[in-house]
Each structure stands twice: as structure tokens, then as C-alpha cells.
Amino acid sequence: MDIKFLGGAGEVGRSGILVRDRKNLLLDYGVKVDDHTEYPLHADRVDACFVSHAHLDHSGYSPAVYTDGFPDMFATSPTMKLAELLIEDSIKIHRRKHEHERVHKAQLKTMLNRYTPCDYGKEYQFEDYKVAMYDAGHICGSAITLIEKYSNGKRLVYTGDFKIERQLLEGGAEIVKSDVLLLESTYANKDHPDREEMAERMIGEIREIVDNGGVAMLPVFAVGRSQEMLALMDKYGLIDSTYIDGMAKAATEIVEQYPEFVKNENLLKDAIRRVQWVESPRNRAHALEGGSVILTTSGMLNGGPALDYITRLNRHSKIFLTGYQVEDTNGHRLMNGLPLDIDGRQFHVKTPFTVYDFSAHAGKSDLHRYVKESNPETVVCVHGSPENTALFAEDLRQEGFNAIAPKVGDVISVGF
Template sequence: MEIQFLGGAGEVGRSAFLLKDEKNLLLDYGVKVGTVKPEYPLVPGRVDACIVSHAHFDHSGALPTLYNHSLPVAFGTRPTLEFSELLIEDSLGISQKQHTGPAFTKGQIKSFVNKFVSYDYHVPLDFSNYEITFYDAGHIFGSAITLIENKRNGRRLVYTGDFKIAQQELQGSAEIVHSDILMVESTYATRSHPDRATTTKAFIEDVRETLDNGGVALVPCFAVGRAQEILAILYRNNLIDQTYLDGMAKKATDIALRHPEFVKDKQLLMSAMKNVTWVEDHQGRTTALDGPGIIVTTAGMLNGGPALHYVTRLSPQSKIMLTGYQVTGTNGRKLLDGRPLEIDNETRKIKNPAAYYDFSAHASTEDIYEYVRKSNPETVVCIHGDAENTESLAENLKTEGYDAYAPKLGDKLTTQF
């Protein structure tokens, strides 16, 4: 078998890996966001089917471009389908607004959705010479670790997608799957995350302090996963009554609630959603801004959505609390670096204090090594990390006796499968 690295090799974003055999199977087809223009993966040759590990845009965003002349079948979980459709449709709206021109049409999104066949975790599906099974990745609702088993010889290739072993409020641990070839995400291959309880404590203390000062805690969040985690944390800390929810996170939460079997603590999410105030219109936004209060809204890197409406209208007592990693070039990164923001083609200096809290849903360095050792492959392919991370992981794994490899964009790897 040959593995072609069309994206996500030596970089985070635009994950895209083509497994070439009798039939060609594509693992994810995402877009790199946050930079000036979205970056697409290399164009694959023939694709017979694609696996969608989870809905995040860096794994799903380019899928509709495949639905031009051919119509490959797509496999993933039900939440992955619904969240991808939401995020991809939203991206179409944004690119039209920004006149960057859509890379695909509404019709192509429809074709992708029509060709999507959903499977629950642990339910094997037959494709060509393979049996394919999804396992819980512990990253976001419906995120999957994919096992591809060759029916001819029993060899097992495992693609982790994005995963996390340490538990979150609404996600359990990633399931460890035994493999011969392991393709593992390396986002934080050289970094530990601070303990989740410590991060939560600091976050809650800062929220309370802002409320005590009469200000607004503006909490920009990614719509899928992070927003719901933050709401669960606010509920647990008796702060949900003072919390407003705005933007795409509302629709995303609806989808999560429709698939409770993919939520670790369904009751917790339901209680949080029952007690949060949903912002429905302009008046709602004005009320939320009056403070004291907490506003949970999209976009997580301040590159669009209602977060931009709020960020320029905050009272001096208010604070901006970023809950995810801020990619270089995004407004969120600029804010943390003390630089002015780009909003509607204008440069705006924001004076409110801003802080970053590491609520990462990715594997830490400890998680990655634990996964590799327990999965126990012969070959490890280190992907979804910048070159420094993937190369250092591969080097370390070689010293432990693994045949480890950190591919570059466009590389082809021939492997026994």
C-alpha cells in the first residue's frame, strides 16, 4: 500500500491522507484556516471512499471539492456528518461575504451529505479488502479513531485523527486500538497541558473577578466541542444563570443534544443548556453587554461571528477570555500579542485585558506516548503537528525501537499492509 500525504504533514491544518491500494481511501480532507486565505490540501487522484474522523474544519472543510465529477462514499459517525454540514455551510457564507470566492458550491455540499453513510462506534463496515471500525477518540462529539483491517492478512492500520486520553467534562478517554501501522496526531508532541482542574480554577476565578467588577467576561469559543465544555464548566460552578450564548454554538449544541449517546454526561449538558440565556436578536446582545455577565460566543479565534460585535463594545471593566489555541495571523493571536485587530477591513485597538486558558481537546505529549506504547505498532507515522513536533516525536520513537516516520507535504510512503 502507498500512503500519500496531501496535507497535515509537518503542519496542523488541512489533514488529508490517501491510502492507495486496489481501491483508494482518503482519510480526512480539511482546510487550513486562520491564515490570510484558506489553504487547501493537494488534489488526490481517484478517490473511491473517504473517512471523516471528525467535523473540525481542518479535517472536513475541503470534502465538498471532491464532489465534482465523481461521487465517493463518505464514512463517519452521525454527529460528524451533522457538524461538518453546519461548519461547511457556514464557511460558504463567510467566503461569499469576504469575496474570497467559494471553493465549492451548495450543490457539492449536498452531494457530500447524500453520499455520507454514518456508523456508530464499534460497528464494522466492509469496504473493498478492508473492514473499517470507528472507536471513540475523546476529542469532540462523534470524533473517531479509525481502524482499517486488511481482510486478506489481518494487518491493522489505525488513524487516530485528533484524540485525547485525559477526560473532559463531556468527553471520555480515547479508546486504545492495537495496530501494526499507527498514524498519530502530534499537535502537542513536545508539550504537556496544564492539569484541567488547575485551568478550570484559574478560569472561574477570573470570571468571578470580572463579574465582581461589574464587567462582562467575553468567552470566544469554537462552536463544536469547546462551547459546550465551557457551558458545562460554568454550570458546575453555579455561573450559568449569568451566562449568555450566542452564534453558531447554539446550533452546534442542538446537534449534540440530538445525539446523547455521543455525550459523556448528557444530563450535565442538558442542565447547562436549560439555564443559559440564548441571545436571539440585537436587543439580546445589548442586554448581554450591559453586564455583569458572561458571553459565550463564536468565533473562537475572533475571526468572525458575533464575538466581533461584542469585542468592540465591551465596558472597560470587561475581560476577553480565550479558550483555545490562537493560530498566527488570527485576531485572537493579535489580541494576545497586544496588536490591533482587523475587523470589517478596519484596524481596531482593543484596550480590554485578554488571557488564554488551555482547554485543549488534543492529546498531550504524555497521551501521545501512552497511545503509541499501548497500541504497539511496528510503524508509526507522525502527522498533524508542525515539523518540529512530528520530527522530534519520530526521533524519540525510533530510540524506543519503532519504525517511525515524520512525512512532509507531498511525500509518498510505501508500506507493508
Template structure:
């Protein structure tokens, strides 16, 4: 860009896929933060970009507002540290995100700051007045001065409920200069359960684009549901448990939606004649994650933001997030009892539990009790970041390797399978379309939130597309 402002500093999601935090400088003394997320896995110890520490390492004097694209912890989890560092500005997000965020921040506080419920509640009482929920497509004024006008708009991203990509409109009245900058946040896959798909912006000067799956394609919705059903039927045939590590918000609710559809179809087939060996109608689906249960309840309360298909299924009498076989486990004692029972009996069961990368949470207890037994299976349905136990199990499990959990080695004899199509992120085709589908292409695309290979592959495709269309578009992969 020829002018000094606006410009962008990246404080996270540069050397990997977590810790999203981008500072948009509007003037020498004014900036916005777009997301402020936690780092996870190996990215906790990588050098640069603030990785390896939760403290805020950049000056907040210029930050006028935090713009939150969605409530996943790798996008908003450092808000407690942001406030501790002195941030007092507003937090702008969508209406559903404003409803979901307190639960996310409470969990982030309890895990990362101090496991003190009273202190967490005091923190939330401080944060909640800062939250400003807005309707999709509504322009929100952030700064209105004689020398600077800045407004933002949230658009459907289809990643989790309330997720958005963000348009930032900037005007400098004195010079008449105008700029439109788009931050993709995390873009969802097309035809994802519950959510409408993302659509490209009309125009932008700069696009800051995630690249998580910039080097691969997803399966279509029908294929992945069929694969999910076949994987579960095969895994459960020997009386074992299928463990599905899933993050509490987004992935868990999509899985429940798909499993309810599989069960519903199986019931219809049973009425028409003999069904498969697996008794879907009586198979327990166990949600063993208190936070996920809380979010699932919130998802049910946020039906107005579901897509048309999901609302149609509700009108037809389906209960996508609250069907008969869905069992929830609340207390730690009941959780440990469930782990022991499923490890020792031959009752087929599906357990959805957190966290999604097996680095903490109740999934760790299940893995310790079951990884050594070939009767059980671990089914991965989401991205596993480098340095997480999930990535180690995914890579070494099929070769009979081991994984370290809480400082001890555990042999992997359980079956390991990955369903790549069950991603909440757009694939390579969707990411390219987000840029090339614009009526007026950007002058610059900045690739973040992806491994090096994914960014390089996606960058090459975008450059090729620009050359074919005769567009003067720069693709940048920031190093910090």
C-alpha cells in the same frame, strides 16, 4: 514499508494544524481519503500541500471513499470542493457525525462558496445520501474484491461528539499480505466533559498521529475548572464582559457543561452561608452564535453518546447544556444590540461566541467594541493558529499591543488570559500514550497536524520510548 502499497500521501495538516487530508493508496488504482479539511490562518497562504487554495489539487480517479474522523471544519470543510471536483463516492463516519455533518457543511458552503440558502440546501440534498453513519467498533467493508479487501473501524477519540480514530484493515488475498493503518484524527484530552476518553489501538503497522500539543501538558480537570471559575470571578469583578471565543461544535458545549457545574456548586454554597461577591446565580451566560446554538441542540439530542458522568448529572436533575441563565442570541440585529449594551453598561456577563480563532464571525464585532476598554476581558480556551487575530491578541495583548480586524488596527487594553487546560486535544502525555499503550507497537509513526516545534518534541519522545523498549519504530515528519 517494503511494499509499494499501501502508501500515504498527505495533502494537508503537514505544515501546520489545519487542512487535514490524507490519501491512503491501496493499489495503483485504488485509494481512500481520510478527511478533507479547510486551511485556516497563515496556513491559507503557505506553499505546498494544497494550502492557500480550496480547490482539490489531486486526482480523484482512484478515490473510492472519504473516511471522516469528525466534523470540525478543518477536517471536512472542503467536501463541497471535493464534490465539485467530481467525487461521487460514499462518506463513512460515525452515527453522531452523520447527524452533525449537514449543519457543518451548510456553514462551510455559506461561508466559503456562496451565501445563498437555496443553493446550500441543494448542495446538502446531494450530500446527505452520501453520508454513511456507523456504530463505534463496527467493521465497515469499503472494498471487497478478489485482489483487495479493505475495511475500516471507528473508535472513540474523545475530541468532540462523534469523533473517532480510524483503523484501516487491508488484505491482499493473492499474496496473503495484511496491513493495519491507524489515523488518529484529533484525539481528545482525558476526562473531558461529555465524552469518554480515547484508548490506544491493539496493534498497527503505521500510525498517522496528530501532534497539536506534542510539546506541552494540560492541567487536570479539577484544576482547570477551578482556574476557569477564578478567571471569570476576577474578570467580572469590575462590571465588564468576558469574551470567550469558541468553535461552535465541541468547545462551546464543554464550556457550557463546566459553567453549569460551577453555577450549581455556587448555589449549594449559597445555601450553606454567604457566598463570593460574584452572584453566579444571576450571572447571564450568553451564547451568541447561531451555529453553536444549533449544535448544542443536536448535542442534547445525542445523549446516548455522552459519557457516564454526564448522563449521571442529567439523572440528578442537572441541565448541562440548557440551564436557566443560558441566553441565546439569534438574529444579527439582536447580536448588535447585545454588543452595544454590554459595551456601554457595567453589567457583568459571559459571552461565548465564534469563531474560536477570532478570524471571522460575531466575536469580531465584540472585539471591535470592547478591546480598547480595560473593564472587559478576553479568555482564550483553545489553540490559536499562527496568522489568526486570536494568536495576535494572545501574544500582543498582554504587552498593550494592537490587532488588525477587517483591515483596521484596534488597541488592546482589555485583559487577556489563556487557560491552556481547556483543550479538546490530547496533550503530550496522551499522544505518547496512544502509541506506547499499544500491545503491538507500529513500525512507523507519521506526525501531522502540529507546528514544527510540537512535532519535533513529540518525535523525540517517541524515538526515546522506542529505544528504551527495544522497538524498531521509525518516526517520520512528512514535509508534503
């Protein structure tokens, strides 16, 4: 068996790992989105594809496996439904920008008809392999994939994005024993702040804004962060002043259909019942009158209603960034005091902003803990910057693991 890294190695984005054995197994096939779209390397003769979760950097290019073949597809149901929402949206954006389309609706439809809906912890068979998906604790439906060879019992585990620590709607990742561990390394260099203490601090700040008649604006990613922030507003009694707008609404409606994949289902249900859904310009104007919390896409201010809101906030308002802001996005510009690019014109944001680290990824200590408890012979550090993955692999080697940090295009050989 050998493993080829098609993308997402020494970088975050366009994840794609091709396991080449008697059959070719593809783990994730995503895109990297900033100013333009980057794709992973071509995957030859895929027999089965496994999608860890719906975020586009893991799912965005997966329909393309149906260009010249008819492989099996494994994913949880919420992953496929949420991926459908995000991929359809990115097809629309491509059309609007007149960019070359490399993912087509017909392929997406084939994928949705073809996939095996996986339940957490249940075993499935594909040819000579036992296949299972376990809760990754990252977003709704996110999974850690196990591929075990029947012939020799060797286990390959791919974490995708994961978080061990619990979130309001996520119960935390399962640690799965492995021989070869393909591990995300986004935060290999640091631990996250204490979440509850941070949430309370942010809520205090939001409450002050709301009480002063301002708008607390939270630009959020449609999948994951929107639902988590919705639940947070409910938990701290702010839900009746909260509005939700943009793709965040559609994503939340999908998550609601999969209560078995949500921890704290009642909290989410209550939040969905009480939050104000922005359906018209009148609702939006109402939300902007102040004394309100607005959850809206896009999380990096690169599109969606967030760009309309941000130009219309009153002087008592504040912007709360709760997610990672990729370079070359408006969110990144805001953080660096630069004007935003809104439809080609520059906009100087006068509203103050603040940043909170509500990451849905494991921090440094939990990454080390995962390796220790999974106890593999070989660890492959992916989904991180070149510096982070290299240093992390070095640390793990010092702890006695055979650890590597590959680059895109590399092929490694596995002893089974």
C-alpha cells in the same frame, strides 16, 4: 499498499491522507483557514472517504470528492451534521469575500445523502476491508479510524485529533491496536496543565469579574469548546449569568440531538435549558450590561458577534482566551498587544485578557502512551509543526519504533 500525504503533514491544517491499495481510501480532506483558504493536494480516484471529525481542517474539503466520482463516505452522524454547519458557513464567507469557491452546496448535499453513519466500535465492510470508528475524545462525534485488510489481518489506524484525558462532555479516546499508526502530533513537545486545577482558577477569576459588574467574555470555537465551556459554567454555578451567541448556538443545538455521543448528557441538557440564548440586539445589550459571562464565536476573533462584543465591553470586563490562536488572526494579534482588524479598521483593545490552555488534544505523555499501547510496527507523525513531528519521530525511534515524519507530497510504502 502505499500512503500519500496530501496535506496536514509537517503542518496543522488541510489534513488529507490517501491510502493507495487495490482501492483508494482517503482519510480526511480538510482546509487550512487563516487569512485565506489553503487546500490539500488533489486526490486521485477516491473509492472511499473517512472523515474523522467536523473541524474544517479535517472535513472542509471532503465534499470535493464528489467532483469526479461517487465514493463511499464513512463518518459518525454528529460529524456530518456539524461539518454541514461549518462548511455552509465557509461557503457563505467565500461568497462575501468574492473568493473562488472550490466546495459547492450540491456536493455537500450528495455527501450528506451518501454517507454511512458509523457507531463507535461497530464493524462495517468496504470491499476487502473491515472498517470501524472508535471514540477519539476530541469533540462530539470525533473518531479514530481502523482499516483492517481481510486478506492478511493487517491494521492501519488513523487517530485524527484525539484526547485520552476526559473532558466534561468527552469520555476520552480508545486505544486501538495497529500495525501502522497515523498519529496526530500537535502537542508532541509539551504536556497540558492539570485541567481541574486550571478550571477552578479560571472560574475564580470569572466570578470576580461577574461580581464586580463586568463581562467575562469567552471567544469560543463553535464546535467543541462552546459546549465544553457551557458545561463548565453549569458545573460551577455560573450558568444563570451566562449568554451564548453566534454559531456556538447552532452547533450546541446539533450536539444536543446526539446524546449517545455525549458523556454527561444531563449536565449539557441542564446548561442548554438555563443559558440565555442571544436572539436579538436587545438580548445582546442586556448581556453587555455586566455581571455576565458571554460565550461567543469566533474563537480566534476573526468574525461573528465576538467582534461586536469586544468593542462594547465595560471597564470591569475581561477577555478569556481558551483555545489555540493561529498566526494572522485577531486572537493572535490580541495576544501580541497589536490592534485588531475589524472590517478593515484598526481597533485597540483596552480590556485586559488572560489565556487558559483547555486543549482538546493529547499532550506529550499521552501521545507516547498511545503509541506504546497501540503497539504498531510503523508510526507516522502528522498534524504538527515540522519541528514537533521530526523530534517526536526521533524520540519514538529511540524507543524502538519505526517512526517517520513525512511532508506534504511524500509517498511511503507500507509492507502489506
